[in-house]
Amino acid sequence: MSLFAFAGALETGFLFSLVALGVYLSFRVLAFPDLTVDGSFPLGAAVAVAAIVKGVDPFVATAGAAAAGAFAGSVTAFLSVRLRIMNLLAGILTMVALFSINLRIMGRPNLPLQGNDSVFDRFGRLGDFGLWNNVILLGLVAVGAKLLVDWFLRTEIGLALRASGENPAMAEAQGVNNSAMVYLGIAISNALVALAGALFAQAQGVADVSMGVGTIVTGLAALIIGEALFRRKTVFLGTLGCIAGGLAYRLFVAATLSLGFIQAQDLNLVTAVIVAAAVVMSQSQRLGIAKGLLSRLFSPRIGDRANAASE
């Protein structure tokens, strides 16, 4: 792997750790399988690039993109909470609708930056970081987001959100408005993902309407790999896992692309194997990895950790 590819992997690793943070909030904390992200990632890209091309300051445009993501999340929450549409379906509906909306925002299937300044160009004026310009800025953003999420989940509202996701009946008995928590959590989650999309588009120079396909898979892969790395389930380690998982995943992608004999079409299969291995590893805490693997192979018990994916 060239230094170039390594820097690129760190770049996209930090970017997708933002997605992983968003997915952590929805899937893990709120127990809400949210597929909106496949739509809010390109939404962030579309809003940011469309705004920049019209002359808006790139930082303002990026913030606007995050706000757009929050709005998309609230729509999904509305569908789920108010209209009582099953949460998985609610996310899908918003995601599908966003495809058309993103096309409208850009006015065309893909929209390049056309020489306008991106946040990376502005950052580059602070100093000559060379190859590492984007990596540094993105690293700062990712760590900043992680610390923000950590802080948030430790506030009274954040604690209520965590309770709401894990035990809605108990949360309600403690006076927590579960509906409000869904709105808040899904909005923040999609704001993070849209932010990632905005930064991704600025890094590569173009926003494309189909760039959201597979965002949820990447986010989940990063999240699960991170959980396999850090066993204990505290908030601090959970969010750290998002960053570590994002970096690990993208480094892995870059490595396999550099090897040459594993083609991109094999990448999906390899991703599946890695994620499955990570899930198994993270679930056999007490038994040790090998034992855990064997015990799962030879004694599948229905009801015994039946729905592993929801844990």
Added chain:
Amino acid sequence: MRILRAIFAATLLAASATAASSQDKPKIGLTYIVEHPAIDAVRDGILEGLAKAGYKDGETASIVIRSAQGNMATQAQIANEFSGLDLDLAIAISTPSAQALKNALKDEPLLFAAVTDPVGAGLIASMAQPGGNVTGTSDRQSFEPTLQLIRKMLPEAKRIGVIFNPGEANSVSQVEALKAAVVPYGMEVVDGPAAQSTLVGDAARSLVGRVDAILLPTDSTVVSVVESIVTVGKKARLPVFASDTGSAERGALAALGFNYFDMGKMTAEMAVKILKGENPDAIPAAVPAGQDIYLNLPSAKAMGVDIPHDLRSAAKKVIE
């Protein structure tokens, strides 16, 4: 609720009824898989060619135009619609549209445009003798001119990186053709596959240090985010060549591509022949003769390539 259903049904009925227009004007159906600069150019070329030959929608002909909005199911629906319209000629731009129409139209005359491999796509028996009710224009590239261009600008280049979507049949066949074409030049091809647009940047980065230049086939996944490759090319001083002229405007240092508008006009010429009574079987499928050279000077500078003067004058368009 019942009233709503009745209104809905009535609207559907009315809509399908208006599709059957008057019988005396020639009826032409035109469809394409998605809006896209190249496809749009072909469509415009076809319409202008037809108009010049005397077939203008609304006046001397009836031309039904349908976009499938990137959706294969919609394309199949359009094909069904066309088969019920009793068309004098159906025209399909792009491979998936052509295949859908061939399936639905059975024996009616069908013209395809901008299909990279019409024989491989099952549309015709051979380019010279299509054998059936189908013929048309193809944008199958010979990579010869492009390789000559590369050789001229980079005499020392040995390894050419190709970024493409391995899930797109057209791209895979282009890459295979390229691998055969580079042999006499003493070059070899390095694969840079990217299954989705978010991986294109990664693929470009993986080629840095492993190749002397990047060449992009006409691949919609890659072309949609060509800027991401250009960004890498400029940073790493790695020359990027493309096979569609639009990409040069978006940053590739040089592109040798078909003029899709002219291809549209060429297709229109064939259309006119068929409308005048010729059998598609008798019209060989064709590839446009020349390609346009587009050059992007700022990109060339950033990628560390000096473009010789004679090339600049031979170019159709030079971007400063």
Added chain:
Amino acid sequence: MLHLNDVHVTFNPGTATEVRALRGIDLQVSSGDFVTVIGSNGAGKSTLLSAIVGTARPDRGTIRLGDRDVTAWNACRRASEVGRVFQDPRLGTCGSLSIEENLALAARRGKRRSFSAALSGSRQRASFSEKLAPLGLGLEARLSTPIGLLSGGQRQAVSLLMATLLPMKILVLDEHTAALDPAVAARVLQLSKEIAENDGLTVLMVTHSMGDALAFGSRTIMMDRGIVALDLSSEDRSKLDVPALLALFGKAVGRTVDSDQMLLSR
């Protein structure tokens, strides 16, 4: 304190599966009363609790807490006035949160939650320790332990504490010892009694054990098929044992009921 007036609760009204769970409940509970609720299968005990807590909306009748009409209030809103302990120890606490986080959550019940830190430092921790110590379970030394690691009895004890952390109009105990083994159940019941006495709480406790119903509290009501069949003050109760209670009940509802039926009831 608690006034139920002709409360009716019907599930799936107008369909083939319609269930009239409460068919006209009139109940007055004074401040400081400790009422035990008992009844046979399908008597409506859990629906009664649901109506009070806010998870089941009455189709007829009113519910008042103190001087407020809370009939239209949802469960979230009623949480400010009602403390609740669930039957399932896992439902009353959040397993992945620590003891102090659970307590901190309970400390904001009924209040507006803000962005200030939920765990606010040593003063709060000291106050929690103070409240946990009397439970006698050593939990005050394990404030940062995730609650999921505690036993059912310990979790139920913490639930009890959480429900009574802040002042409330009424404490609802929903068969809260049913899932515990006998020794632990006895301990938790004892705790419930102590806390109720110390804080002068108004308590409504549903239990499946007739013995417990008679031994605890100051009043016992027996439900049958959606109505209150028997309402016994502490004087009436003091003379009864379980068989006598059953006989009294059988007379009131017009059929014989044996203790097995009661035991298996939910």
